[in-house]
Amino acid sequence: MKDTTIVAMFKVERNVESDFLFDSAEEDVRILAWTTTPWTLPSNTALTVGPKVKYVKVQTTSPYTNVPVSVILAEDLVGKWFAAEGDEKSKKAKVLAKSETFTGKQMEGLRYEQLLGFGNDIEPLDGQTDAFRVITANFVTTSDGTGIVHTAPSFGADDRFAGKANGIGALTLVDKSGKFKATVGEFSNRYVKDYKEEENYRDVNVDIAIRLKTDNKAFNVQKYEHNYPHCWRTDKPVLYYPLDSWFVRSSKMKARMVELNNTINWQPKSTGEGRFGKWLENLQDWNLSRSRYWGIPLPIWRTEGDENLQEKCIGSVAELQAEIEKANTALGLSQSVPEDLHRPYIDDITLVSEDGRPMKRETDLIDVWFDSGSMPYAQWHYPMENEEKFKSSFPADFISEGVDQTRGWFYTLHAIASMVYDSVAFKNVLSTGLVLDAKGKKMSKSKGNVVNPFDTLSTYGADATRWYMMSNSNPWDSLKFDLKGVEEGRNKFFGTLYNTYSFFALYANIDQFKIDEQNVIPVEERPEIDRWIISKMYSMVKLYRERMSDYDVTPACRAIETFVGDHLSNWYVRLCRRRFWKGSMSKDKQAAYETLFECLMVTAQLMSPVAPFFSEWMYGNLTAPIREAAVKNQTPLRHRSIHLTDLVKVDDSLIDTALEERMDYAQRISSLVLSLRKKENIRVRQPLPKVMLPILDASFQTQVEGVKDLIMSEVNVKDIEYLTDTSGVIKKKIKPNFKTLGRRLGKNMKAAAQTIGQFTQEDIANLERTGEYMLSVNGDNIPLTLEDFEITAEDIPGLLVANDGPLTVALDITISDALAAEGMARELVNRIQNLRKSSDFEVTDRINIQLEDKEVVQAAVAQFGDYIKAEVLGDSLDLVADLGSGEAVELPGEETVWISVTKV
RNA sequence: CCUGAUGUGGCGCAACUGGUUAGCGCAUCCGUCUGAUACGCGGAAGGUUAGUGGUUCGAAUCCAUUCAUUAGGACCA
Incomplete structure (x- = not known):
């Protein structure tokens, strides 16, 4: 925003105090002050200088009238103006002579002629009207302007x-x-800024x-x-303007509000400690008044004039009613409480x-905050x-x-509750x-980067x-909203x-499964995989409750x-698929249904x-199928809505x-x-004889034994x-345990790490056998135990090995x-299943299956054969020479065979 | 200008509160599987953890400082 700015010259009155500024009786001495808001100049009542700032008087020629003049400004800013x-080309004014410097303090109290006098009376500020003087204040700087601030207490807090x-x-x-009053000479009644966007608006500042x-x-x-301040909504320039306002003296409650906030x-x-806390510590009084039309009127009535001022604040309709009746009687009126307040x-x-x-209402409204x-x-109309x-x-x-x-x-919220x-x-x-x-x-709409919430x-x-x-991301972090997310x-x-x-619904419908809340199989009687997912589920509930109690939702x-992605879907259901579609309802199948049901239920709830x-x-x-029974038995699933159910509690025993x-x-x-299979290009359907696991401690073996079948x-x-390791074939890797050793070794940690890193397989074996090691670094001998090391199996020479931590x-x-025959059998199962699917057979x-009689499939x-039939619900499986019907499918080894499947 | 928050592969987020190969998802590329899958699985590529300096045996993490983004406030003669 470009505005007209003026450096005005304020004529100093010659008297005892100002005498030091005058070289001769005729000298015209002026004080320079810069403003970006010329419309405030007629309202000027003071000039403010910095008490410690150095000022100087410069003799020059007035640029617009070419008459000699002496001007006062901050020494630092002489070069600016x-x-x-010796610079003859410059268009700036020329220095004809310069005085000794003097401080702002010395200028305090100097009087000057009003810059633009239109005969208006000075209005008292705190009862005083001693205007057109030089005053001092610490906010004055020499970073711009002249180092002298034109002061109009009507416009701007500092000035006031x-x-x-x-x-x-x-x-x-x-x-x-926003208009000049009628008493401002030729500027009377003109807008000080262009508020109306008038066609021929002439800038009064010019x-x-x-x-x-x-x-x-x-x-x-x-x-x-x-940067002139503008209204965020209408984009029109804003004026600072003195208004009478009602304040709440919040500052008096500051200490208590800080305490309560804690x-x-x-x-x-x-946010509480920093942003809000610091703000409370620096609390200003709350200006309640708003000069608007829509909103809650201030319920304050006052007598007119300053004489013996009386005020009433109304707290309810009943009180208003009583006051109106009183007024009607006293003043002979016939008012009633308005329907609309x-x-x-x-x-x-x-x-x-x-x-x-008579008392009239203060016309202001209350701040909508x-x-x-x-x-x-208000939501309860309390305390009425x-x-x-x-209270609840x-x-x-x-x-x-x-x-x-x-x-x-x-x-x-905080202020009102506190007060x-x-x-x-x-x-x-x-x-x-x-x-x-x-x-x-x-x-922002203007940038066009707004995401339409309704879309x-x-x-x-x-x-x-x-x-x-x-x-x-955490809701308190700013969110980069991306639809892809x-x-x-x-x-x-x-x-x-x-x-x-x-998946659950598909098979539950086939099997007519319905949960019976009061008769589920006890968890301890369910298979390990069920107990596992239930354990995982309760671990999740535990974490969930902890985090949610802390309002930490992410x-x-x-x-x-x-839980849903990695554990339930990708492991539990994947491993348990057979249990759902194999055979008729059994205890195992029931356990599977119940387990999956519980997991889905709890997930939905969380x-x-x-x-x-x-x-x-x-x-x-x-739960719809069992609602009736649940209502009758008053079991947890009796509620029509999940939002009415009780949040599941952690069962530590599970x-x-x-x-x-x-x-x-x-x-x-x-x-x-x-990953090893992948590396060797051996498909998963091809069975392999064995996996070998190096055992570094006994508990590991016990643990793996428990899930052996599953892995297989x-x-x-x-x-x-x-x-x-007694077999001696495992190549081991050793690392110091930085967590336990770091604190004990301090500076020697580096040397120790190097020593340990150079351990041979024998050193490691010794350490494992004896369980101790005497470390010597820089002359110190420090006894270490197995705890101080991390030993991992790194390799088994001669075998295909992979590791993860x-x-x-x-x-x-x-x-x-x-094994090859079994692998081929599984390939065939896979192909036949695909044919079933592409033929749109029901599950x-x-x-009946016919298979082209080729060597690749004979052993399988x-x-x-029985295995294949069982897997694909086949009543028969026949090898047929030169089978030309059905479909040709590819098998490993670039073989092709014809397979034909028909419904029985 | 002051205060708060944030800064980690192209993108979004982690990292036990100072402990040693900085993880995960998306996207990309290669391969594979699927009778639950808007899927899954295996692999590859991709990082000076915003910069600089410091503390420490060890820093994404602590300190100082700079920069960027953002919010609030002060000021704007």
Whole structure:
């Protein structure tokens, strides 16, 4: 914004105090002051200098009138306004002579002629009107301008404080509509800024400049780029303007408000302690008044005039009613309580003072933040009624709003509760960060980077959107909102959960399974894998409850994601698929259904605060068939809605950390074996003889033994063999345990690490056998134990080996004829299953199979024919020479055979 | 100018609160599987943890400082 700026010349009056500035009686001495708001110049009542700033008087020629003049400005700024000595080309004014410097303190009290006098009386500030003087204040700098501040106490806080402190009066020559008053000469009634966007608006600031130039009162006029404050909504320039206001003296309650704040649990902590806490410590009084039309009127009536002022503050309609009746009687009026208590009706009400004078309402409204802060009381119409309801809900357990509400809602809630009830208004608060665009920029309509919430909701749904916002990053961090993230969450989390549920529903329908809450198989009687997922589930519940109790929702959501994605879907269901579709209802099958049901139920419950719709849908589907029975028996699933159920509690007896650990081993060992298979290009359907595991401690072997079958079937090997180090074939790796050793060794840690790193296999074997080692570094002997080392199996020379941290596996890849035949059988099963699927057979259809009689398949059919038939629900499996029907399928080894399947 | 927050592969986030190969997901590339899958599995590539300096045996983590983004406030003669 470019504005007209003026350096005005204020003519110094010659008297005893100013005498030191005058070289001769005729000298015209002026003080220079810069302003970016020329419209405030007629309201000037003082000039402010810095007490310690050095000033100087310069003799020159007035640039617009060419008459001799002496001007005073800060010594540091002479170069800004005057040409350097000897610089003839400069357009700046020339220094003809310069005085000795003097301080601002010396100038204090100098009098000058009013710059633009229009005969207005000086208005008192704190009862004083001693205007047109030089005063001092510490805020004056020499960073720009002239080092002398034109001071108009009507416009700007600093000016007002300085004016008050020095007994300077004020001249408020602008009215509330932004126009000069009628008493400002040729500028009367003109807008000081272009508020109306008039076609022929003539900038009054320019006219002021012209007037000053003509009158030999301007030293410099130019357009200058600066930040003039503008209204955020209308983008029109703002004026600082003195208004009478009603304040709440919050500053008096500061200490108590800080104390109370310290009892509030802020999430994140730093907002409460830092941002909000620091702000409270620097608290200003609360200006309640707003000069507007819509809002809550101040309920204050006052007598007119300053004489024996009386005031009434009305607290209820009943009180107003009583006061109106009093006024009606005293003043002979016939008013009644307006139906609408807002403006303009309320303004018509006249009350009466104790001494019989009429009282009019203060026309201002109350700051709308007061409404927000009054919410806890207003929502119950307390204290007029509902005392019980109010007391049971105050203070609030929890609120949440954007972090930009620090001095909005958070503050007004806190201020009112502190002042009125000496209480906090909320015990826990989560201040959320801002939602930015995908690039981290603030969303704004003008930039066009706004995400339309309604489009997002209709495309992805409220649950996926909210899940993304809660799980992607902590809600108090600013969120780079990216629709791709919403989509990813929908696909990955909701998709997986949906499919897991569908899988359950598919087979539960086939088997007519219905949960019987009172007759489930006790967990301890269920298979290990069931106990495992249930243990995992309760571990999740435990973490979830801890995090949620702390209003830390993101880790809670992520725990659900991990459970659903990694454990439930990708491990439990995958490994248990057979149990659901194999055979008729058995105890094992029932256990599987019950386990999966419980996991889905609990998942739905935990996710329900963030994904209320999906969880409700899933809960409804899972429990509708048993609702009647549940209601009758008053069991936990009797509720129509998941949002009415009791949140599942942790059952520590069902958390088995050893079981979780060995399953973790199983997953990691399986993963290592699969990676070895991959490396050797051996497909999983090809059985292999054995996996070998180096055993470094006995508990590891016990643990693996517990999941041996699982690993074997998962990676399709026939056996697991344990290698103890007595066999001497394992090559080991040793590392110091930095955590235990670091503190003890300190400076010697580095040397020790080097020594240990150079251990031979024999050294390691010795250490393992004796369990101790005497370390000598820099002359010290330090006894170490096995605890101080981390020993891992690194390699088994001659075998195919892979490792993952402390885990190491070796794989035997010798394929015997029998294994090859079995592998082929599994390939055939796979191909036949594909044919079933592409032929659109029902999952339960039984089939006859014909297979082209080729050498590659003969051994498989001969040895594993029954297995194949069982797997694919085949009644018959025949080898047929030159089979030309069905479909040609590819088998390993680039063989092709014809297979034909028909429904029985 | 002051205060707070944030800064980690292309992107979004982790890292037991100072402990040694900085992980995960998405995206990319190669391969593979699938009668629950908007899937899954295996592999590859991708990092000076914003910069600089310091403390420490050891720093993404602690300190100082600079920069960037963002919020709030002060000031704007």
